[in-house]
Amino acid sequence: MMEDIRKNLSKINEQIGACAQQCGRTVDDVLLCAVSKTRTPEEINIAIDAGVTDIGENKVQEIMDKFDAVKPVRWHMIGHLQTNKVKYIIDKVSMIHSVDSYKLAAEINKRAAAHDKIMDILIQVNSAEEESKFGITTDETEALIKQILETCENVRIRGLMCIAPYADDPEDIRVYFEAVKKQYDLFGRIDHPMLDFKYLSMGMSHDFPVAIEAGSNLVRVGSAIFGERNYNK
Numbered sequence: 001m002m003e004d005i006r007k008n009l010s011k012i013n014e015q016i017g018a019c020a021q022q023c024g025r026t027v028d029d030v031l032l033c034a035v036s037k038t039r040t041p042e043e044i045n046i047a048i049d050a051g052v053t054d055i056g057e058n059k060v061q062e063i064m065d066k067f068d069a070v071k072p073v074r075w076h077m078i079g080h081l082q083t084n085k086v087k088y089i090i091d092k093v094s095m096i097h098s099v100d101s102y103k104l105a106a107e108i109n110k111r112a113a114a115h116d117k118i119m120d121i122l123i124q125v126n127s128a129e130e131e132s133k134f135g136i137t138t139d140e141t142e143a144l145i146k147q148i149l150e151t152c153e154n155v156r157i158r159g160l161m162c163i164a165p166y167a168d169d170p171e172d173i174r175v176y177f178e179a180v181k182k183q184y185d186l187f188g189r190i191d192h193p194m195l196d197f198k199y200l201s202m203g204m205s206h207d208f209p210v211a212i213e214a215g216s217n218l219v220r221v222g223s224a225i226f227g228e229r230n231y232n233k
């Protein structure tokens with residue numbers, strides 16, 4: 001297990017480096033967030049020992065269950081977040097990728113203020129407008145950003161996040177990544193102290209090379225590092 005995780009990580013880092021280089025960037029320009037859902041603290045710690053600095057989880061419960069057993073690392077909440085669960089992770093995660101409503105942003109703001117902290121967030125854009133996925137449509141991005149900036153003093157908007165539809169050929173979904181990159185460049189120019197775009201979170205195990213080519217600088221990779229997930233374990 002240990003050797004597999006290490007080997008997979010060095011392979012992924014090599015691939016990230018190669019993709020980045022192709023578009024005039026380096027491996028250091030792309031942050032790897034290792035997605036550890038269904039994985040044990042032991043497995044996560046192996047990844048951390050091998051150099052992983054950022055861990056992503058899509059469920060509040062998993063963050064809470066694993067938090068104390070995992071070595072110091074930056075935690076990312078990458079999955080759909082219900083407002084009533086924000087309070088459980090507000091003091092644990094360094095960024096929430098999945099903000100897709102004003103209601104959620106307002107709750108994050110309230111809980112962050114109570115902890116006297118600023119929470120970094122990304123706006124989740126569902127550029128393919130898939131019914132099955134969370135996220136706002138590209139038409140809604142600007143209004144949501146502005147509404148958050150007007151009222152959420154303890155929230156800092158660090159960029160955008162996108163989960164593309166599954167495609168056998170990732171080439172087919174390049175357009176969805178490119179649409180979000182366009183918005184990232186556009187809204188990153190908004191002049192406001194609580195808007196500081198740094199992260200464009202796009203790309204998973206099967207599509208991260210295309211996502212990086214389209215401009216992603218934060219990839220969320222799970223199964224290519226930890227192996228295929230077995231939800232029935």
Ligand SMILES: *Cc1c(COP(=O)(O)O)cnc(C)c1O
Pocket residue numbers: 035037058078079163203204205206220221222223224
């Ligand atoms: C599970 C998950 C990933 C990683 O998926 P893999 O295919 O295992 O790389 C990335 N982003 C989100 C939001 C996820 O839930």
